[in-house]
Amino acid sequence: MYNWVSIVGHPAFSIVPRSPGTWAQGHWDLCSSQFLLAVGAKTARRAFEFGRTYVVRPKGKHQATVVWLHGLGDNGSSWSQLLETLPLPNIKWICPTAPTQPISVFGGFPSTAWFDVGDLSEDSPDDLEGLDAAAAHVANLLSTEPADIKLGVGGFSMGAATALYSGTCFTLGKYGNGNPYPANLSAVVGLSGWLPCAKTLPNNLEGVEEAARRCSSLPILLCHGKGDDVVLYKFGEKSSRSLNSSGFRDVTFKSYNGLGHYTIPEEMDEVCAWITSKLGLEGSSS
Structure with a gap:
């Protein structure tokens, strides 16, 4: 068993101030200066100033790199501390x-967020510009990884929504604004989240042979608590159904009785086992 972080819940509506201070041992700052990103030179209206990035180095042979995205109002530090405790020594x-x-x-009111949102569900209007910026930031973070390293993206709540959007960009081969999507993803994980652009996804994928191939082979894990009163459980279920009906053939949906809008060891055990299997990792143990 791994040591559990004392506070495992990451409430979507908490406001966590960004701190310029120190971070936990074993983590380092990937971007010491803040990163500015404009999405699509012809169409960008907003500049997105991303905060500090934390990296947990693999304790064993480096086989995979996963970008993990926090929820609304949170930051990268809290999740990096939790992820460091997981028995996945081959993952960066x-x-x-x-x-x-x-x-x-x-x-x-301002808060850390990957995109603007009116409510936390797939029924909320989609902020495509913000989603594209977040997905581009993920791809940029993965762009310098060695060619033999498997790449993945995951997240919690709004971070899960962003991870799923990144997965759809990968399958389509482009962002919502039409610019090419460069990262080659091997796995997507979403905890307590939802699928953005669910209503338009089937039409966007229709008749695109390469997209259909990627859909059928991209592994996706969705986990959701039945007691979630922030991102309701029904939205997790609907996201799973939307992915399946759009041609995604390797979607695993796990539900947890009584679980609210936070994570628990049982759920993270599921994540560890699934990632180990889907990415073919060696040397992982529970």
Whole structure:
């Protein structure tokens, strides 16, 4: 068993200030200066200033790199500390911090967020510009990894939504704005999240042979608590059904009785076993 972080819940509505201070041993700052990203030179209207990125180095042979995305109001530090405790010595974890921006669900109050959101569900209007910026940031973080390293993306709550959006960009081969998507993803994990752009995904994939091939082979793990009162359980279920109906053939959906909007050891055990299997990792133990 691994040592569990004392506070495993990451409430979507908590406001966690970004701190310029130190971080846990074993983590280092990937981007010492803040990263500015404009999405699509012809169409960009907003500049996205991403916060500090934390990296957990693999304790064994480096076989995979996974970008893990926090929820609304959180930061990369808290998840990096949790991920460091997992029995996955062959994974390098990259935990970025989202830009601080005005959020509609907070009445315009600024918070760390990967994109703007009116409510936390797939029924919320999609902020395509913000989603594209977040997905591009993920791809940028993965762009310098060695060619023989398997790449993945995962997240919690809004981070899960961003991870799933990155997965759809990979299958389509492009962002929502039409620019090419460069990363080659081998796995996507979403905890307590939802699927953005679910209503338009089937039409976007229709008739695209390469996209259909990627859909059928990309492994996706979705986990959701039945007691989640922030991102309701029904949205997790709907996301799984939407992916299946759009042609994704390797989707695993796990539910947890009584689990609210946080994570527990049982859920993270599932993540560890699934990632170990899907990425073909060696030397992992529970």
